[in-house]
Amino acid sequence: xxxxxxxxxxxxxxxxxxxxPSTSRRTCxxxxxxxxxxxxxxxxxxxxxxxxxxxxxxxxxxxxxxAIPRPxxxxxxxxxxxxxxxxxxxxxxxxxxxxxxxxxxxYFAFLALNKDEVGPKEKSTSVEDSLEEARKIMEKYx
Numbered sequence: 082x083x084x085x086x087x088x089x090x091x092x093x094x095x096x097x098x099x100x101x102p103s104t105s106r107r108t109c110x111x112x113x114x115x116x117x118x119x120x121x122x123x124x125x126x127x128x129x130x131x132x133x134x135x136x137x138x139x140x141x142x143x144x145x146x147x148a149i150p151r152p153x154x155x156x157x158x159x160x161x162x163x164x165x166x167x168x169x170x171x172x173x174x175x176x177x178x179x180x181x182x183x184x185x186x187x188y189f190a191f192l193a194l195n196k197d198e199v200g201p202k203e204k205s206t207s208v209e210d211s212l213e214e215a216r217k218i219m220e221k222y223x
Contacts, residue, residue, distance in 0.1 A: 138162065 141158035142151065149157075 134162075 129219065138155060138158050142155045143152035145158065
């Protein structure tokens, strides 16, 4: 019996934990699997961001002179990095919302300036008008 997983997985077979081989598609062979557990993609992303953030803060702390105590330097570097990250996020979001507002405004201006060409055309649905159109077509082809 083969179990196929798309994420790194720890599989428990009869009480023994085994790690699947490191290939793009993981396949574990056993006669009776007891339990299978996988790690979600979002959890891996969060862990990676956390590790990169910690190493970045440690690297920034090493740039601070040794005269400043390490905990204070670490807190200061963290505050500066968070302030920069929030500034970049705010700039990105404000640019995005400005672009959306300009697109919406131009769309409504287009609709306002082209009222005659945009939208459903009003056609009369009376039977007499339809018959009149049919008579005109038939006279045209006589």
